[in-house]
Amino acid sequence: FIGERKFSDFLSKYLPPTPGDIKDLEGKTIGKHQGLWFYTLGQRQGLDIGGAGDAWYVAEKKMTENTLIVVQGHDHPSLLKQSVSVKKMHWTLKAPAQPRLKCFAKTRYRQDDQSCEVEIFPDGSLSATFEELQRAPTPGQSLVLYHDTQVLGGGVIEQVL
Template identity: 50%
Template sequence: MKIVVGMSGGVDSSVAALLLKERGYEVIGVFMKNWEELDDSGVCTATEDYDDVRRVCDTIDIPYYTVNFAKEYYDSVFSYFLEEYKKGRTPNPDVLCNREIKFKRFLDYALRVVGGDYLATGHYAQIDFVNEQYRLKRSFDHNKDQTYFLCQLGQKELADVMFPIGHLAKDEVRYLAEKNNLATAKKKDSTGICFIGERNFTRFLSQYLPAQPGQIVDLAGNVKGTHQGLMYYTLGQRKGLGIGGEGTGEPWFVVSKDLEKNELIVVQGETHRALYSKSLEAIEMNWISGYPLAREFKCTAKFRYRQPDQDVLVRVLPDRVYVEFDKPQKAVTPGQIVVLYLDNICLGGGVIDSIEMI
C-alpha cells in the first residue's frame, strides 16, 4: 500500500512518515508550499522547511517531492482572510486551509497524481469507523489535539486520510524523532497564523490593507485614545490598546467595532457585562457525519483553539446553527470558528456570524 505523507518540515509529520515506513508501507514524502514570501529577516522559511524534509526523508530512506499551491492558497484562503478583516471580523485561515488546500487540492494531488492509496499528515487527531461512518476523534494528547482545525472535513476526506501520531503524546513523538536521529527532533513547533508565522502581524497586514487610524471610545462615547486600524484588534483584546488605567485603574478590553464611524469600543474591567455573550449563530456549518445529531441537542463547544469545552444547547436552523451557552462566554468573536463535540467525537464546526450579548 502506498501512502503519501504531507511533510511540513516539522517533527510531527517527520514521525508520521517514520511510523508508516516502520509498518511496512510504501511511503512517499511530499512538501507542500503555500506561501512565497520572505520573513522579517529576509529568509524564505519554506526553503528551510524543505531542507528539513529532505534530511528526514534521506534518514528514513523514502522518496520526496514538492508541490506548489501558492496561487490556490492565495485565491482560496488568503483572499478570504483579507475580506474578513475588511469587514472587521477575525477569521481563522488555518481551518479554511485544511478544507480548501490540504484536504482538498493536496489530497487530490496525493491520490491522483502521486498515486497514493492514502494521504497521511502529522495532525494530532484520530479517525475510526463505526456503524458505516467515519468519525473524527480527539487525539490521545488532548493538549495538542487539532480536531478544532479539522472540523470542516467530511466523510469523503476521512475515508482517504490517516493521522499516524494521533495516539501519541507530544513527548513520545519527540522521543521517537531523537531515537531515530531525525533532523527535526528538537525543532521548535510553529506558532501563529500559517502564512504569517512569528513575524509582526500588524506590519504584515498593513502590506495588504491600508490602515485607517481612528478613535478608541468607551460605551458612553468618551474618547480614550487612538487605534491604528480596526483590523488590528479583536474582541476581548487587552494588550496593545495604549490606554492607561484611569477610572477604576483596571485594564481596558475591546468589546466591539463601529465600522461606519471607524471607532474601537472598549470597556474597563475583565468582568464587564459587555464582554460576555449568551449565544451565537454560526453559518457554513459542516457536519462531519454529513448531518446533525438532531434538530436540537446538547453537547460541548469550543469558540477558539485550546479553550476548555463549554456546555451548550444547539438548534439547527435551515441556513445556520444557533448555539446557546449554559454559562455566559467571554469574547466570542465573529469570524472565528465554533466547533462542536460529543465527548471525544468532533461533530463539526462553522463560522461564528453573530453573538447575542447577555
C-alpha cells in the same frame, strides 16, 4: 500561515492605516487606533490607553463609524455573551437528524469544553446557546462542536448574540 511574526505587521503590509477613535461605553474619546482590523474582541494588548482603574479591553468594533469601543475589566458584562450563530456548518459526518441537540463547544483555541444547546435551522445555519456566559466570542472565529471526544463539526461565527 504567516510564519513567526506579529499579525499586525503582516496586515499593515496589505491594508492601509485607517485611524479612528477609541471610545468608552459612554462615548467619551479616550484614544486613537490605527485600524479596526488590528484588534479582536476581548483584546487587551496594544490599545495604548492608560488611566486609573482596571485594564482596558476591546468590547466592540463599530465598522461603519471606524470606532473601537473599550471597557475596563477582564470580565466586564459587555464582554460576556450567551449565544453565537453560524451561517454554514461543516459536519464531520452528516448533520444531526434532530433540530436541537446538547453538546459541547469551543470558540477559542485551548478553551475548556463549554456545554451548550444547538438549534439547527432548515437552511443549514445554527445558533449555539451556552449554559454559561462566554467571554468575547468573536465573529470570524470558529465554533467547533463536540460529543465526548468526537468532533461533530465546525463553522465560522457569523454573529454574537
